[in-house]
Amino acid sequence: TPTPDNSRLWEVQLTITDESDPQLAGLTDYIKEEIDGEGWGRMGQLMLQVGHFDQAEELYNELLKGASDDSDRAHIYHELGRVKWQQGQYEKEIEFYEKSLEIYRKTLPEDDASLAPTYSNIGLA
Template sequence: MHSVFRVGDIKKTANNSRLWKVQLTLTDENDPQLATLTQRMQEALYGSTAWERLGDLLIQVGHFNQADELYNELLKDASNDSAMADIYHQLGRVKSQQGRYEK
């Protein structure tokens, strides 16, 4: 699993109004809230890999250009026809959401 932090206190620094001091606490894999969140995300997002689920999340939150970029990168490394089909499907979803899908 990747590193996940809880955001604690957030304060603007006194010297520079553009800087913020953020207290982060590292979670571990035994954190029950993190386990629940991870399970829900896996259930709600499409994809067999973390990269594919990230792409689906990007689509769901409306970051279509980033999803398009990610899926095009994944397409370069697709190892078989099934993986390519899944990626093309997701690229179709991106274009459809952008209103750029032509029949």
Template sequence: MGKFDLAEKYYRRWLSELPSNDPSLCALYQRLGTVADAKGEYDTSLEWYQKSLEIIVKTRPSDHVSIGITHNSIGVVHGNKGDRGRALESYNRAVSLFKQAHDENHPHLASFYNNIGLIYQEEKKYFEALDFYDKSLAIDNKHLPPDHPDLGGSYNNIGVVHDCLGHYDLALDHYNRSLKISLKSLPAQHPDIASTYVNMGLAYEDKDELE
């Protein structure tokens, strides 16, 4: 709902009522980290995620999936801070942990690969970005229904990279796929739909189809 201060209030109340050795602290620290990230309080977010990570590593060292998810969350915060190197390091650590768990088609890996693709896109390493976006899309296609908005997001991201590479028709093909899914799965006024329309407009502009 975007009411981050209210969410934090209840999480802190929960925190004040828990003993210091309560097993649910790990999840609570994760949620406090998510709220702090959403509020733009990135250093605070990293502190909460680190607390959560320390508990998991001590109590469930072989739980590669949970540890990997936390590393991905840490990577997102570093990315939001503009530290692409540390973000990429955290994402790669998350992927490595899932591979150790022999869970290479886990649904969470789709978001990890997407996040790595975003970093490469920002660094203008477009072919590397495409490779990771394609990996993300392949996993999502195995686990999600065909009209899921995450698939729309993946097609949009792939379209952006093709546009950057000058592949305008390929970009428009992916934007149209994204738009078709988004119009079915999201509210009509959703900002993701607006974003795809903007991207389509830019691709047509690049093609000199100004009308």
């Protein structure tokens, strides 16, 4: 949960568990396989996986403010599109995917395969 003094800080409650717990081991393996990326971006994907869409959106907006290059911005816009899809805000979803695509198209060839997920998501929206 966000701390009351600073909304950019989060307080996380941890519980000691036994490493031999097969359910926990299975969940840990699943999360490692399903959630890729690094650092805060990985946290955003985890938030999406567990249904904390507003928190994921907040995190991605903060990441967008600090994005250092176009590739990062394009990826974050794509993730914000995923957030809006989960929230059922399809017009906003398309806007974010189009922003992502606009940036990617400046840096990648038109037929680059990495554009396919963004085109696909626009079509599905």
